[in-house]
Structures are given as structure tokens and as C-alpha cells.
Amino acid sequence: MAMRKRDEVYPQAAGIDVGASRHWVAVGSHAASEPVREFGPTTDELDALADWLLACEVDVVALESTGVYWIPLYEVLERRGLQVWLVDARQLRYVPGRKSDVQDCQWLQKLMSLGLLRAAWRPSDGVCVLRAVARQRELLIREQARWVQRMHKALVQMNIQLSEVLSDMMGVTGQAIVRDIVGGQRDPRVLASHRNYRVKADELSIVKALTGNWREEHLFVLEQALGMYDDLARRVSHCEAKLQALLAGLADGQTVRLQGPAKRAKNLPQFDLRQALADWAGVDLTRIDGLGASVVLTVLTEIGTDLSHFASVKHFCSWLGLCPATKISGGKVLRAATRRSANRARQALKMAALALTHSRSALGAFYRRLCTRMDAPRANTAVAHKLARMVYFMLTRGETYVDQGQQHYEEQQRLRSVAALKRRAAALGFQLQPTIQTA
Secondary structure, three states: OOOOHHHOOOOOEEEEEOOOOOEEEEEOOOOOOOOEEEEOOOHHHHHHHHHHHHHOOOOEEEEEOOOOOHHHHHHHHHHOOOEEEEEOHHHOOOOOOOOOHHHHHHHHHHHHHOOOOOOOOOOOHHHHHHHHHHHHHHHHHHHHHHHHHHHHHHHHHOOOOHHHOOOOOOOHHHHHHHHHHHOOOOOHHHHHOOOOOOOOOOHHHHHHHOOOOOOHHHHHHHHHHHHHHHHHHHHHHHHHHHHHHHHHHHHOOOOOOOOOOOOOOOOOOOOOHHHHHHHHHOOOHHHOOOOOHHHHHHHHHHHOOOOOOOOOHHHHHHHHOOOEOOEEEOOEEEEOOEOOOOOHHHHHHHHHHHOOOOOOOHHHHHHHHHHHHOOHHHHHHHHHHHHHHHHHHHHHHOOOOOOOHHHHHHHHHHHHHHHHHHHHHHHOOOOOOOOOOOO
């Protein structure tokens, strides 16, 4: 049956099938005599694509999110004043018979004109810049860890068991020893003299661990790995300087007074990251138990501080993938688990929830209570969902989180349990009386 005009929500819509070497663009049959055209990926061709869409009087464009190829096209179209919708490819993959680029863009345009697509959310340009720098810093730190593993492998191949006496091979003592080895020192007693007073192993144990065979090929690999580690450390410092400048620009001169000392983590930037993030957000999210400065950095650089795009906290948690994706058919629940997602903010919140396992806070008690009712992965998702709600309310309402403590939480749970037992006893015709009368 032919599509009627009054059924169209966006009659001037266009659909673009994005690719690495070509983009296929489709507009309505009433907008141009040739409704489907092909454009290349260069800047000049993208400008020509935008000119053609404007000449066809297109006002909204649907893009399929394909890798990173959509980003230049998205920015060009947005700069030219077009409303761009970035849609998930999973919304289209179950439609049969649309297996070519030409048919894909036409089907995308048809679904967009009928209002059957949903746009993905992309933060503002300032947050996108900050996110790119934060992700680059995270990538460099992971690369550093790989080169530390290569240094450890070279030492083990020379039977230098440094990891047996040091908990952190790249701590103060470990770095001093490794750099002295690369510098040419081979005497275990001289190397052990770098022992810091906080190292639990005694100097004799370190001497034994540093006695090995100094093979030339492994020393060469150790030197190369240490050089790469130092080069990555310099690049991490450049990222941190850029982060500090960007955060200062987003803060707009406002200052939030922090309460309590900040814990110094190993991979945190050299500047006061907690204060910079609080000045930008207007609230101190590290007050929430489990959310350290590194977790807050990941969350804020992924979602920004303006959550007005989300209609409610339920929409926000659903976007994070922390809500059950319920599927019911014929009155039977087919699926009630959360969907898989690569959302970085979601992953950071789930790692923060995992850190509450042994916490003496109310959230820690909540996590342990959930673990008695369900398996650990589901409890972790539920606590991450609770953390996401707290983040949403703090950013939208400016609320301050105050931890009531584990004892207060357990007392509340006891009162709820007593009230539930009384209701159940009353329903059965009984009355509960405490064994010990309290004043």
C-alpha cells in the first residue's frame, strides 16, 4: 500500500548510508528528480552533499552510525544548519530485503519520514573535546601498563624476581632499581640499597631476588621497554596539561568548596582533579561512596554536566544500559536482563559499584544485602543503577550526597522487616509482641 502524505512526520527528511569511501544519500521522491545520489568522503564532496540537501529543502537528516566515518559528515551537516539524527544500526538490521547501499539509504529516509527512528545523544562540542583528551590519556596509561609487563618479562627471563619482593615494580624502589640496571649496575647489594623504608621485604631478600644472569638480549629489551614507558609518561603529562586547561575553561570561574581530604590514587593527574571536576559540575560527585576522581572524570567526560536532554532519571539509566530490557509476549516474560552496552560511563559506574564490596557505608551495606538475594553480577548492576540515579539528581538538582553510614542503613532495614512481619501476622490473625520491651 502506498504511503500517504499525512502519515509522514518529517516529509522533508533525508537518509544517508555512511561508508568509508562513499556515502549514499536519499531524499523524498517529491524533492528531486533523482532522489538517490552518491558522494565521496572528502571535504569538498561533503560540502556538495550539504548543498544538494539544502537545495532539496531538506530539514532533517538521518545518519547510520558506522564506525567513526559518520563524524566528519555529521559535523559538516550540523555546521550548515541541518538537523542531524544519528541512529543506531541495530534499529534497521532486522528489516529483510535491504542489503544494498542504495536500498539502505532509501529505507532510512522512509523510516525517518514516518518518525520511526530515535536519535542518539551526542554531548556538546566542549564535552566532546574533553572526552577525546580523557580517552587518549586512558589509552596511554593502558599502553604504559603493557610496557611494564614487557619489563617484567625481561627481568624474569634473567631470573631477576623483582615482583616477588615488591608489590609495585614501577614504584619508587622498583623504578630506581630498573633504571640502575639499565644504567649498567649489576651488583645486587648496590641495587638493593635503593630499598625504600616502606618496602616490607628486607634488604637481604631483595639481594637474593636481584641475583640472576645478565643476558645481553634481555637487557636490551629492558632498556627499550623503559624508554617506551618514559616516552608514554611524557605524553600522559601533555594530556593532563590539556585536561587542566579545558576543565578550567568549562568551569566559568565558579568554585565549589570541597569537604574532606582527597585520596591520592596512582593514576590520577598531577593537578587537583577533584577540585577541577567539582568546579565544572557545580557539585562534588566524589562525595558518593565508590566514586573516586578517576571514575567521576570518566562519567563527566562521557555525559557532560547538562542532562536536560534526558526527560527523567529513568531515561538516563536506560541510556546507560542499567535498566532491564524487558520482553513480554503472551503474558510470559521472555527476557528481563539488561542489554549489552559498551558505554564507558556505564562501565565506570559498574567498577565503582564493585569497589563497595567491603565499604562500611550505607551503599556498601546495600550491595552486600543484594548479594544475599541474587548473584554478584546482578547485584553489581543494581548498585551501578543506584549510583547513576545519585549522579543524575546531583547534576540536575544540585543536591549534596551525605552518607548515613552502615549502622543507619541496617537499622532502617530492621524496621522495614519488623513492619513487614507485623503486616503478615495481622493478615493471618496474629499479633507480634517484642520479647524485650524498649523504653
